[in-house]
Amino acid sequence: MLCNMKSKMLLFLVVSWGMIQGQNANRETPVYTSLQKALEAEEVLQLNLREQHIFQLNDSLSQLKELIFLNLMKNHLEKLDSSLFELKELEVLNLKDNKLSHIPQAINELKGLIRLDMASNDISEFPVALTSLKKLKYLHFSENYLVNISGKIDGCKSLEVLELQSNQLRFLPNTIGNLKKLKQLNLAYNQFREFQLAWTDLENLETLNLEFNKIQNIPEEIKNLKKLKVLILTNNELTELPAKFVKLQNLELLILSNNNLSHLPKELKSLKKLKTLIIKDNNLSEEEMARIKLELPNCQIIF
Secondary structure (H helix, E strand, C coil): CCHHHHHHHHHHHHHHHHHCCCCCCCCCCEEECCCHHHHHHCCCCEEECCCCCCCCCEEEEHHCCCEEEEECCCCCCCCHHHHHHHCCCCCCCCCCCCEEEEEEHHHHHCCCCCEEECCCCCCCCCHHHHHHHHCCCCECCCCCCCCCCCCCHHHHHCEEEEEEECCCCCCCCCHHCCCCCCCEEEECCCCCCCCCHHHHHCCCCCCEEEECCCCCCCCHHHHHHCCCEEEEEECCCCCCHHHHHHCCCCCHHHHHHHHCCCCCCCCCHHHHCEEEEEECCCCCCCHHHHHHHHHHCCCCCCC
């Protein structure tokens, strides 16, 4: 029971950290929580209107020309008005947990956007207009109804974090492999049946979360993810891992719980940086578990 709690807590921390970082306003400048007070101030850089029962954006919002941070999380927005797209200096836009089903083409006018959070809305079509945002580094699009991603996604050349968990995705366009700055990719809770070769072109990827999909095989090319530190494959349909898996020599955390694995690759000792291996609820024999422990003496292992 204690081990189970520890593994769940560890997973929560790993997955949540990328979402928490950078979501908050800059504490060095004032954060206004009232639109009216912001309109009365001389200079406003940050506006937090979280949970204020907003159903429609006020046209006066467009007067805040210098705004760089805008939080509209947990309101009741069903559409985005033109006043939003006049905020040309905006760098952080949080629209999480609203009722949006469509993102207007005009969002491509926010060319300075670095972080965009669209999580927990009702969007079924990926906004192609986002692919022209060259400065975008963090894109949070979890808990929507996406069934595909535009092949133009590689237009977001600065992207470092891409969160697409809890959608209805079965595949990504091969152009995803052109996102050479991508460090974190979260595809958990989707409908993927294969580990796409294009993902192995993400040469700077450090965290890959594929839990709760239907993946049956991992290609040998996974060895190309030389900077990978965290790999989460919980609740898939894996029966084995490729021999070249042990080439992931920067791997620190590996979670393989709830698969159909009867053994792990030979030469596990090559994973010298592996600190934690969670491999609960598989088909490992006592003999195989003993071998794993022997080859990974400095790794915390949870069977």
